[in-house]
Amino acid sequence: MTHLSLSPALRGGLLALLAAALFGLSTPFVQLWGRGLGPFTTAGLLYGGAGLVALFIRRPREREAQLQRGDAGRLLAMAVFGAVIGPVALVWGLQRTSGTSASLMLTLEAFFTALLAWRLYGETVDRRVLIAMACLMAGGMVLTLDQGLQGNVQLLGLAAVMVATVAWGVDNTLSRGVADRDPGQVVLAKSSLGVVATVLLAGLLAEPMPNLLAAGVLLGIGATGYGLSLRFYLLAQRTFGAARTGSVFAFAPFIGALGAFGLGERAASVLLVLGGALMLAGVVLHLIESHDHEHTHEVLEHEHAHTHGDGHHDHSHEPMPQGAHSHLHTHTALVHKHPHVPDLHHGHMH
Numbered sequence: 001m002t003h004l005s006l007s008p009a010l011r012g013g014l015l016a017l018l019a020a021a022l023f024g025l026s027t028p029f030v031q032l033w034g035r036g037l038g039p040f041t042t043a044g045l046l047y048g049g050a051g052l053v054a055l056f057i058r059r060p061r062e063r064e065a066q067l068q069r070g071d072a073g074r075l076l077a078m079a080v081f082g083a084v085i086g087p088v089a090l091v092w093g094l095q096r097t098s099g100t101s102a103s104l105m106l107t108l109e110a111f112f113t114a115l116l117a118w119r120l121y122g123e124t125v126d127r128r129v130l131i132a133m134a135c136l137m138a139g140g141m142v143l144t145l146d147q148g149l150q151g152n153v154q155l156l157g158l159a160a161v162m163v164a165t166v167a168w169g170v171d172n173t174l175s176r177g178v179a180d181r182d183p184g185q186v187v188l189a190k191s192s193l194g195v196v197a198t199v200l201l202a203g204l205l206a207e208p209m210p211n212l213l214a215a216g217v218l219l220g221i222g223a224t225g226y227g228l229s230l231r232f233y234l235l236a237q238r239t240f241g242a243a244r245t246g247s248v249f250a251f252a253p254f255i256g257a258l259g260a261f262g263l264g265e266r267a268a269s270v271l272l273v274l275g276g277a278l279m280l281a282g283v284v285l286h287l288i289e290s291h292d293h294e295h296t297h298e299v300l301e302h303e304h305a306h307t308h309g310d311g312h313h314d315h316s317h318e319p320m321p322q323g324a325h326s327h328l329h330t331h332t333a334l335v336h337k338h339p340h341v342p343d344l345h346h347g348h349m350h
Helices: 002-034 038-054 067-095 099-105 108-121 126-150 152-176 183-205 211-242 242-249 252-262 270-287
Strands: 292-297 300-306 324-331 334-339
Touching: 002 038, 002 067, 002 099, 002 211, 038 067, 038 183, 038 211, 067 152, 067 183, 067 324, 099 252, 099 270, 108 126, 108 152, 108 183, 126 152, 126 292, 152 242, 183 292, 211 242, 211 300, 242 252, 252 270, 252 334, 300 334
Parallel strands: none
Antiparallel strands: 292 334, 300 324
16 A cells, blocks of 8 residues: 555656756756747747657557647647747846856746645645745745846846746646646647747747757757656646646756756856755755645546556456556545645645
8 A cells, every 4th residue: 555655656756857857958958059049939949849749749549638629728828828938038038147047046936836736726735835935935036136246137037037937837837737638739739839929929020040950959959858848747747736746846957057067157156056055945845745644535537547556546447458548437435544645636625
């Protein structure tokens, strides 16, 4: 029973870390290869790459739940916040501040994701989580002070990165509603909508065209740092909840800061180190949270990819399928106690 109850959290944490690594490493490379390009052009190439990889990661109907017509409004909102406002603000900010401070500022995405998940979905926020969120916010304030001391251009760049974290926090919270759908379909739909919008805006603003090498590299960065990363993020949300996935994903900025250091950026200050330490403390506090109490599962009918033997899917098949599969199924009422996270089956209020 212990193995069954802990494995979803472990799996969700590892998926979120993988998503964080891919996205975190993309940030300094976007700054490097996006030089001289407009933010809408760069965002369009990044999500163009994400859309291309999504064509190859879609799953058949019997393995994953498919998108529904009712998801259209949510997907459109996800594209506006996550594939237009977020990347455009990030690219604009990266052109006006250091890669290290911008990467660390992205940690605030976890703060906004946790805040919205608490307000909109009722995900658990105890004292430890509140302290963690306070550390993240304090770290962001310290980084803002650090950049403000270096000049208005640096501060404006950091403010733009903060706008990106708010936009992606909204996007992360919205994506919880389609976490049970095929991640490949979600990535493809969101990326396609984002590419159309950013390419049209880039044309209207007459942004400069990239050369073939820069375009190819940015498409590759988008395929891994935005396409595959989003797929793993959605899978993590499915088993880990929006707030906790966002918290683990907050390791991405530290990976990005290391990437910026590896690319030759050596600028650092006492305030930057202090801000990074506060943010790291907030991430760690999120990750060591423990949640275990008796809870009630109401009767529920839904469709998503699942396996049997996890303590929540005990319906029968003839013959019994092997591995993950998807179909409409019913959960009967159940009261039990075990460690859990706010996944698709633990959205109860506290």
